[in-house]
Amino acid sequence: MTEARKALEKIELELLLEAIFRRYGYDFRHYAQASLKRRVAQSMRQAGVSRVADLIPPILHDKVFFDDFLKFMSVTVTDMFRDPDFFAALRTEVIPVLKTYPFIKIWHAGCATGEEVYSLAVLLKEEGLYERTQIYATDYNNHSLAVAREGIYSLKQMQQYSENYIRAGGRRSFSDYYHAKYGAAKMHESLKDNVTFANHNLATDGVFGEMQVVICRNVLIYFDQQLQDRVLTLLHDSLSPRGFLCLGNKESLKFSAVQHYFEDQVYPQRIFKRVPSRGTHLDR
Numbered sequence: 107m108t109e110a111r112k113a114l115e116k117i118e119l120e121l122l123l124e125a126i127f128r129r130y131g132y133d134f135r136h137y138a139q140a141s142l143k144r145r146v147a148q149s150m151r152q153a154g155v156s157r158v159a160d161l162i163p164p165i166l167h168d169k170v171f172f173d174d175f176l177k178f179m180s181v182t183v184t185d186m187f188r189d190p191d192f193f194a195a196l197r198t199e200v201i202p203v204l205k206t207y208p209f210i211k212i213w214h215a216g217c218a219t220g221e222e223v224y225s226l227a228v229l230l231k232e233e234g235l236y237e238r239t240q241i242y243a244t245d246y247n248n249h250s251l252a253v254a255r256e257g258i259y260s261l262k263q264m265q266q267y268s269e270n271y272i273r274a275g276g277r278r279s280f281s282d283y284y285h286a287k288y289g290a291a292k293m294h295e296s297l298k299d300n301v302t303f304a305n306h307n308l309a310t311d312g313v314f315g316e317m318q319v320v321i322c323r324n325v326l327i328y329f330d331q332q333l334q335d336r337v338l339t340l341l342h343d344s345l346s347p348r349g350f351l352c353l354g355n356k357e358s359l360k361f362s363a364v365q366h367y368f369e370d371q372v373y374p375q376r377i378f379k380r381v382p383s384r385g386t387h388l389d390r
């Protein structure tokens with residue numbers, strides 16, 4: 107692609123993102139460029155158009171088209187007990203602290219189709235903590251949230267999920283937690299008793315109050331530094347003093363606006379503890 111064409115495409119992309127923000131309030135203006143461009147290109151192929159600008163009219167005037175476009179914008183890849191070492195560390199390094207609390211609130215931000223939420227519910231049940239925990243599971247993608255609420259997954263994946271569960275320190279058989287029927291696995295209803303699934307956009311929405319744990323894994327990687335700082339500040343401000351923040355294994359607090367307000371709890375698994383005495387970045 108020539109430099110002139112690249113410059114034009116940059117303008118078109120900025121106009122597209124501005125149009126989406128002003129028309130629908132979804133703010134993709136600070137998403138990381140490489141993956142954003144890939145997603146827009148996919149949507150262009152689907153729509154059969156050759157220029158980014160050609161997406162603007164249907165997006166502005168056709169809500170169904172925009173709804174489809176949103177599906178392209180979300181990377182919803184997830185797993186049960188994704189990164190089993192993370193869940194193992196949660197069990198051994200965080201759960202013992204949570205056991206000293208009378209009531210626990212956990213915010214699972216960017217929960218996609220819910221696999222991690224059910225994994226967390228299983229872990230909390232096995233540790234005798236589920237009954238006194240409230241989990242808020244949020245994502246900005248309503249399609250993913252609908253799947254999460256249903257809690258029905260492909261049976262084919264359960265073998266892999268069972269292995270993850272064992273590696274994460276699971277104490278029973280993973281099949282104890284779902285019913286298998288017609289090639290699908292339906293997670294037990296009781297795992298949802300203390301879960302509230304809700305729409306929340308990390309780019310535009312506000313703080314959740316006084317959580318003991320915030321889990322936001324494999325979401326920041328899609329954001330640029332400015333949006334990462336906004337979101338990390340939001341996550342920090344949603345935590346109670348000494349609350350735990352869990353990020354994905356390619357994500358870090360280094361060079362972020364809140365790096366001095368956390369200490370490492372289990373660094374390889376990206377579990378951080380909010381430092382109580384230093385307040386929020388706004389106190390500086």
Ligand SMILES: C[S@@+](CC[C@H](N)C(=O)[O-])C[C@H]1O[C@@H](n2cnc3c(N)ncnc32)[C@H](O)[C@@H]1O
Binds near residue numbers: 180
């Ligand atoms: C790759 S998935 C990660 C899912 C899960 N946390 C995991 O690690 O397996 C990224 C999720 O972030 C969500 N996401 C992206 N931008 C978001 C935003 N601005 N607000 C809330 N969720 C967002 C996507 O919809 C998607 O469900």
